[in-house]
Amino acid sequence: xxxxxxxxxxxIINTIESTISGDRVxxxxxxxxxxxxxxxxxxKTACLLGVGYGGAVRAMLAGxxxxxxxxxxxxxxxxxxxxxxxxxxxxxxAFTSETADAGSxxxxxxxxxxxxxxxxxxxxxxxxxxxxxxFWHDVREALTENGRVVVNAWGLPEQLSPLAPPSxxxxxxxxxLAVWQDLSHLPCRRNTTFVAPALTPADLRPPVDDASTRLSxxxxxxxxxxxxxxxxxxxxxxGGIGDAGQPAPTSRRAIDAExxxxxxxxxxxxxxxxxxxxDFRAALSERKLTDAATExxxxxxxxxxxxxxxxxxxxxxxGELSMAWYGEWLCDEWFRLKALDPDWFRMSALWQAxxxxxxxxxxxxxxxxxxxxxxxxxxxxxxxxDAGV
Ligand SMILES: C[S@@+](CC[C@H](N)C(=O)[O-])C[C@H]1O[C@@H](n2cnc3c(N)ncnc32)[C@H](O)[C@@H]1O
Numbered sequence: 001x002x003x004x005x006x007x008x009x010x011x012i013i014n015t016i017e018s019t020i021s022g023d024r025v026x027x028x029x030x031x032x033x034x035x036x037x038x039x040x041x042x043x044k045t046a047c048l049l050g051v052g053y054g055g056a057v058r059a060m061l062a063g064x065x066x067x068x069x070x071x072x073x074x075x076x077x078x079x080x081x082x083x084x085x086x087x088x089x090x091x092x093x094a095f096t097s098e099t100a101d102a103g104s105x106x107x108x109x110x111x112x113x114x115x116x117x118x119x120x121x122x123x124x125x126x127x128x129x130x131x132x133x134x135f136w137h138d139v140r141e142a143l144t145e146n147g148r149v150v151v152n153a154w155g156l157p158e159q160l161s162p163l164a165p166p167s168x169x170x171x172x173x174x175x176x177l178a179v180w181q182d183l184s185h186l187p188c189r190r191n192t193t194f195v196a197p198a199l200t201p202a203d204l205r206p207p208v209d210d211a212s213t214r215l216s217x218x219x220x221x222x223x224x225x226x227x228x229x230x231x232x233x234x235x236x237x238x239g240g241i242g243d244a245g246q247p248a249p250t251s252r253r254a255i256d257a258e259x260x261x262x263x264x265x266x267x268x269x270x271x272x273x274x275x276x277x278x279d280f281r282a283a284l285s286e287r288k289l290t291d292a293a294t295e296x297x298x299x300x301x302x303x304x305x306x307x308x309x310x311x312x313x314x315x316x317x318x319g320e321l322s323m324a325w326y327g328e329w330l331c332d333e334w335f336r337l338k339a340l341d342p343d344w345f346r347m348s349a350l351w352q353a354x355x356x357x358x359x360x361x362x363x364x365x366x367x368x369x370x371x372x373x374x375x376x377x378x379x380x381x382x383x384x385x386d387a388g389v
Pocket of ligand 1: 016017018019031049050051052053054055056057072073074075078100101102103119120121122127
């Protein structure tokens with residue numbers, strides 16, 4: 001394996017900006033989805049707006065390391081740190097970087113990028129501009145003719161209907177849909193990845209060269225699942241998400257308040273479908289109760305069905321073991337759960353099991369090897385001939 005994507009040192013960075021681990025490209029967080037940039041056909045140039053410590057850099061290049069990548073952040077110290085970090089730990093990973101405001105950079109680079117990844121927020125919340133239609137016009141103008149934007153929208157978790165207003169994801173989608181006719185959306189716990197214009201399976205290609213020699217077995221399969229997520233992602237159309245009628249929460253405090261306001265509805269939905277006498281804690285700690293509640297919620301088409309994947313995976317990122325059985329349950333019940341709702345299975349249940357396995361902050365789970373074997377078969381079944389490693 002070419003080690004240039006990996007570091008021999010036992011590097012781990014975990015901040016509000018980025019999670020980076022020297023031994024893996026993907027860490028089970030939303031920036032993993034930015035790998036779509038390197039899987040889109042005809043991508044030669046890409047830009048990352050909002051760099052943090054560079055968590056998304058190797059993900060963006062995983063499908064094609066020859067992409068010309070530009071990193072932009074308005075924090076000079078982060079740009080300098082990231083440059084030094086990569087020079088020391090990943091010297092084979094190439095990019096150029098610039099300290100600039102994202103909006104100014106876009107206006108100075110019309111028609112420059114085949115893909116722009118947008119990941120702009122801070123410890124206190126969203127910069128105002130991400131909700132302005134003018135910003136998304138600037139993004140579109142900075143793209144090449146068939147270029148695409150891939151956006152990280154943080155906010156409400158997927159089991160709490162993040163596209164229902166008032167929510168930051170709804171507000172970002174609405175601003176984007178003023179510029180593009182449609183967009184794809186990929187849930188990832190408290191984040192939603194939006195891609196505009198919407199993806200079709202034909203837009204995505206296998207990784208270039210033999211990625212199984214460039215990437216570790218686990219990263220290679222994770223990249224395959226991200227491709228499958230992109231190809232399966234549901235589409236939102238202009239006019240399809242309704243008006244908010246009130247301002248979206250955009251500060252961390254206001255977003256948390258909206259999450260807490262919606263939480264009792266989730267608890268009621270889950271406990272009502274678990275078993276008589278089951279409380280929410282029991283529904284999260286006993287596999288049998290989770291199974292019963294999830295099946296009923298899936299049959300009803302309720303977004304609350306994502307409660308177990310999201311909570312199990314969120315716990316794992318904190319090193320908590322109380323839902324350690326999640327991956328084993330998924331592998332045991334794979335075909336039954338998939339038959340209940342194939343989209344939920346790929347976009348939430350399977351993706352969050354892989355996120356649990358990829359986080360460098362959690363445990364090594366006894367079910368990991370089985371999960372990757374089953375994922376490999378799933379990708380081959382989906383027609384990804386390069387997935388068998
Ligand atoms: C969540 S971090 C990005 C994480 C990164 N994409 C990764 O993969 O690790 C958000 C970044 O946006 C940057 N940022 C916020 N407002 C900005 C602006 N107006 N222009 C450029 N960068 C901005 C912050 O400095 C911060 O580094």
